[in-house]
Amino acid sequence: MGESMWRRTVAELSTYPTELDAHVTLTDQRRIRIRALHSHEERPIRVLHARLSPRTRYLRFLSPIPTLPDALVRRLACVDYRRRLAVVAEDEGAGCAAVVALASFSAVDETTAELAVVVQDDWQRQGIGTALVSTILDAAEKRGFDRFVATIAADNSIIRRLLDRCGRVVAGHTSLGVSELVFVRRRSCGNAAPGSAVGGEWPVAPQRRRTHLSPW
Numbered sequence: 001m002g003e004s005m006w007r008r009t010v011a012e013l014s015t016y017p018t019e020l021d022a023h024v025t026l027t028d029q030r031r032i033r034i035r036a037l038h039s040h041e042e043r044p045i046r047v048l049h050a051r052l053s054p055r056t057r058y059l060r061f062l063s064p065i066p067t068l069p070d071a072l073v074r075r076l077a078c079v080d081y082r083r084r085l086a087v088v089a090e091d092e093g094a095g096c097a098a099v100v101a102l103a104s105f106s107a108v109d110e111t112t113a114e115l116a117v118v119v120q121d122d123w124q125r126q127g128i129g130t131a132l133v134s135t136i137l138d139a140a141e142k143r144g145f146d147r148f149v150a151t152i153a154a155d156n157s158i159i160r161r162l163l164d165r166c167g168r169v170v171a172g173h174t175s176l177g178v179s180e181l182v183f184v185r186r187r188s189c190g191n192a193a194p195g196s197a198v199g200g201e202w203p204v205a206p207q208r209r210r211t212h213l214s215p216w
Contacts, residue, residue, distance in 0.1 A: 014080060014082045016081060017036045018036075020034065021034065021035045022034045024089075024127075024128075024131050026126040026127050027126050028126050030091070030093060030123075030126070032090060032092060032100065032101075033090045033097070034088070034089050034090075034131065034135055035087065035088060035090070036079075036081070036085065036086065036087050036088075037077070037085075037086040037087065037088050038079075039078070039079050044088050044099040044102065045068065045073050045076050045077055046068065046073060047098075048088075048100070048101070048118070050067075052118065052120060053121045054066075056118065056119075056121055058153070059152070059156050060116070060118040076104075083106070083107035083143070084104070084105070084106045085104060085105055085136070085140070086102060086104035087102070087135050087139070088101065089123075089132055091123075100120040101119040101123060101132055102117070102118055103115070103129075103136045104116050104117075105136055105137075105139070105140045105145065105148070111145055112149060113147075113148055113149070114148070114150070115137075115140075115149065117129055117132055117159070117162070119132075130162060130165055133162060133166045134166060137166065137167075137185055147184055148182070148184070148185075149183075150181045151179070151181075152178070152181065153177060153179070154178060154179045155177070156179075163181060166186055167183035167186050169181050169182065169183045170183060170184060
């Protein structure tokens with residue numbers, strides 16, 4: 001790839017990704033809109049977090065964090081559309097585009113990105129997590145990432161099933177109730193039936209120093 005083409009590609013991937021906008025019908029026939037989070041768009045993060053149950057907050061942040069600190073919200077909203085990107089799901093029937101789920105990736109290095117997802121409690125188990133993860137993985141792969149990391153509570157069975165649907169775990173490590181899973185994309189992601197899962201043993205991944213407040 002020539003330098004001029006490379007610069008053009010980088011510029012295109014650094015602009016707001018309108019191509020991620022989609023409308024999805026869930027298994028319970030509710031409709032959602034998926035779109036990218038705008039840079040510094042903090043309100044959806046705050047509103048969604050306020051609607052989560054204490055258990056879901058804990059599973060997301062590995063800490064019973066009742067209110068997100070301003071500094072953390074600013075960091076989560078600091079997306080550049082190339083190395084940090086987030087997508088939200090909005091309830092199309094709410095009349096006010098209420099955000100009910102959010103997924104993101106954040107670059108670890110040039111080919112690896114950390115993935116995170118959270119779904120509002122009363123919207124779980126309807127396929128919304130699979131739809132968001134499929135969208136964010138598509139976007140990440142377009143930007144050159146082909147290996148992914150998820151840091152989750154060891155007993156977070158919902159996210160484990162989601163990762164089984166969308167990825168093939170190639171390494172994993174669990175310590176003090178926290179699992180770090182390294183996975184690659186499973187091509188059937190987005191087409192599997194909600195609730196399906198593929199089991200398997202996870203090899204041990206190298207330990208890395210991590211914070212529990214990973215990106216959305």
